Amino acid sequence: MTNIAARPLRHSEIIGLGVHRASRIVLNDEIVGPIDSSDQWIQERTGIKQRTWAPADISIIDMAVDAGNKALVHAGISAERLGTIIVSTISHPYQTPSAAVLVQDRLGARHAGAFDISAACAGFPYAVGLANGLISSGESDYVLVIGVEKLSDWTDMSDRGTAFIFADGAGAFLLGPSAVPGLGATIWGADGSEFEAIVMQPSLIELREHFKQTGELQFPKLRMQGQKVFKWAVGGMVEVCHRALEAAGLTPDDIQAFVPHQANNRITDALVRGLKFPESVVIARDIILTGNTSAASIPLALDTLLREGQVKSGDLALTVGFGAGLAYAAQVIRVP
Numbered sequence: 001m002t003n004i005a006a007r008p009l010r011h012s013e014i015i016g017l018g019v020h021r022a023s024r025i026v027l028n029d030e031i032v033g034p035i036d037s038s039d040q041w042i043q044e045r046t047g048i049k050q051r052t053w054a055p056a057d058i059s060i061i062d063m064a065v066d067a068g069n070k071a072l073v074h075a076g077i078s079a080e081r082l083g084t085i086i087v088s089t090i091s092h093p094y095q096t097p098s099a100a101v102l103v104q105d106r107l108g109a110r111h112a113g114a115f116d117i118s119a120a121c122a123g124f125p126y127a128v129g130l131a132n133g134l135i136s137s138g139e140s141d142y143v144l145v146i147g148v149e150k151l152s153d154w155t156d157m158s159d160r161g162t163a164f165i166f167a168d169g170a171g172a173f174l175l176g177p178s179a180v181p182g183l184g185a186t187i188w189g190a191d192g193s194e195f196e197a198i199v200m201q202p203s204l205i206e207l208r209e210h211f212k213q214t215g216e217l218q219f220p221k222l223r224m225q226g227q228k229v230f231k232w233a234v235g236g237m238v239e240v241c242h243r244a245l246e247a248a249g250l251t252p253d254d255i256q257a258f259v260p261h262q263a264n265n266r267i268t269d270a271l272v273r274g275l276k277f278p279e280s281v282v283i284a285r286d287i288i289l290t291g292n293t294s295a296a297s298i299p300l301a302l303d304t305l306l307r308e309g310q311v312k313s314g315d316l317a318l319t320v321g322f323g324a325g326l327a328y329a330a331q332v333i334r335v336p
């Protein structure tokens with residue numbers, strides 16, 4: 001038997017961060033009318049004071065390219081050196097081709113393979129875990145991971161359960177090879193039996209049938225069983241975070257920042273209580289001014305902490321994403 005050449009295993013690290021913040025600031029007062037709500041109710045239940053939406057002429061590709069370019073510039077790596085581009089999104093309006101190939105073209109990443117993943121609010125740490133695997137195995141030297149959403153397009157603004165939560169934006173990490181580990185192992189999982197807890201409905205096939213029968217054109221929108229998601233996240237993610245810390249050989253005392261998916265400030269509060277962080281650990285609260293941007297929320301929240309000087313390059317941060325699926329993923333990262 002002739003052997004296939006072995007490639008040495010190696011480590012990976014995050015070497016660039018870039019974000020695109022959607023330009024339109026939407027205050028609670030602007031959206032409360034159709035859902036008979038109030039600024040006070042939304043702030044009490046979610047922490048959200050405002051959310052950022054992209055204007056009609058800005059697509060998820062525009063946002064992803066902007067964030068991706070900034071991550072490349074931050075790292076000082078040209079797009080031509082990219083081996084892979086992974087885009088995590090649930091708001092790309094085409095079934096095919098992927099958002100990632102459009103980003104690949106716009107960035108001029110001539111040598112990169114490109115594909116999307118669909119893991120909703122867990123998507124960013126899922127994609128970071130995949131990037132780590134590609135680099136460790138030698139498949140790619142540089143992998144660009146982008147989380148991007150334009151959820152304002154997919155939200156029913158008359159739905160009392162979702163209208164106030166979702167938002168738009170993009171965030172990117174550039175990962176490359178490293179002599180020492182720049183990431184802990186990814187702890188991930190899913191429970192598809194609960195797929196109805198957060199779902200984009202109706203399906204395109206159902207919409208086509210509805211149109212044939214009624215002539216009425218509808219669009220799929222996000223639906224959520226808020227209390228079920230709340231209980232699942234609060235009940236399960238503390239253990240997932242503990243496992244991610246343990247896999248990295250760390251305890252809550254060893255990290256400088258906790259950057260959970262910005263789902264809801266009350267979920268973050270519950271996780272912080274459960275994880276018993278020391279006072280010194282900085283907690284990301286980007287949801288207050290940005291809203292829930294699903295796959296983009298972790299890099300956007302990390303960017304805010306860096307800009308505010310609350311974390312610095314080299315710090316250790318615990319990240320965790322969770323949401324539709326129900327899917328989750330957590331890992332410790334070294335801040336670029």
Ligand SMILES: CC(C)(COP(=O)(O)OP(=O)(O)OC[C@H]1O[C@@H](n2cnc3c(N)ncnc32)[C@H](O)[C@@H]1OP(=O)(O)O)[C@@H](O)C(=O)NCCC(=O)NCCS
Pocket residue numbers: 035036037038041045046121160161164165224225226227228229230263264266267292322323324
């Ligand atoms: C969505 C969420 C804020 C709703 O809060 P809730 O307390 O579960 O809301 P409920 O549907 O049980 O309703 C509670 C009360 O608020 C009222 N209410 C519901 N939606 C409302 C709204 N948008 N504005 C004002 N009042 C509202 C209800 O009528 C009900 O009133 P009552 O007590 O007088 O009957 C909450 O479930 C939540 O935070 N879930 C987690 C969702 C999440 O983070 N998703 C992101 C996943 S990635």
